[in-house]
Amino acid sequence: GENVEQHPSTLSVQEGDSAVIKCTYSDSASNYFPWYKQELGKRPQLIIDIRSNVGEKKDQRIAVTLNKTAKHFSLHITETQPEDSAVYFCAASPPGGSNYKLTFGKGTLLTVNP
Amino acid sequence: SQTIHQWPATLVQPVGSPLSLECTVEGTSNPNLYWYRQAAGRGLQLLFYSVGIGQISSEVPQNLSASRPQDRQFILSSKKLLLSDSGFYLCAWSSGARPTFGSGTRLTVV
Numbered sequence: 001g002e003n004v005e006q007h008p009s010t011l012s013v014q015e016g017d018s019a020v021i022k023c024t025y026s027d028s029a030s031n032y033f034p035w036y037k038q039e040l041g042k043r044p045q046l047i048i049d050i051r052s053n054v055g056e057k058k059d060q061r062i063a064v065t066l067n068k069t070a071k072h073f074s075l076h077i078t079e080t081q082p083e084d085s086a087v088y089f090c091a092a093s094p095p096g097g098s099n100y101k102l103t104f105g106k107g108t109l110l111t112v113n114p
Numbered sequence: 115s116q117t118i119h120q121w122p123a124t125l126v127q128p129v130g131s132p133l134s135l136e137c138t139v140e141g142t143s144n145p146n147l148y149w150y151r152q153a154a155g156r157g158l159q160l161l162f163y164s165v166g167i168g169q170i171s172s173e174v175p176q177n178l179s180a181s182r183p184q185d186r187q188f189i190l191s192s193k194k195l196l197l198s199d200s201g202f203y204l205c206a207w208s209s210g211a212r213p214t215f216g217s218g219t220r221l222t223v224v
Contacts, residue, residue: 006157032212034212034213041220042217042218043204043215043217043218044158044215045215046212046213049212089157089158091158100208100212100213101148101160101163102158102160102213103160104157104158104159105157106156106157107156107157
């Protein structure tokens with residue numbers, strides 16, 4: 001089955017700096033890669049996703065890049081703010097129509113210091 | 115718009131007691147439904163998923179089971195809870211789109 005590795009497990013940055021979280025996946029057939037943000041005690045919420053036919057996607061301060069050859073994808077947050085502090089999860093899903101059977105990474109605790 | 119309801123929000127149960135967590139989705143039909151578990155400080159583990167009524171796929175062997183008695187209802191059960199069953203249980207749904215999570219149930223087995 002799919003295996004997703006996520007690094008780093010914790011990340012501390014100063015407000016205004018950039019943050020980068022990296023994930024690798026094992027199944028070359030995976031074609032959908034979402035990123036979720038989970039605040040303490042809350043549900044994970046989708047912040048951005050990318051499909052394997054696209055190399056990069058950007059949404060305001062958040063961007064995701066995908067390297068299919070190397071089987072890794074990254075989340076980039078620019079101009080970080082204290083409200084960006086949360087646990088971020090990457091995930092990968094194999095082809096399967098609308099059945100998104102996600103395999104998650106173990107998460108990255110991001111702390112943005114004011 | 116679609117909404118997902120999950121209850122209860124918190125639950126404390128003794129070892130060996132039964133469990134029933136319920137999840138319902140509104141505003142869509144024939145959704146894919148999922149149960150995930152998140153242990154403390156760890157990632158999200160897919161437990162079960164369902165593509166239709168009565169169709170359940172198990173991802174991890176354990177003492178939990180799932181059922182889908184109605185199109186938009188997904189139930190997670192156990193006959194006898196173990197200490198290791200403690201965690202944050204999340205229901206999710208998708209229908210031709212990325213999964214959306216419910217608010218979760220924090221289960222503590224004592």
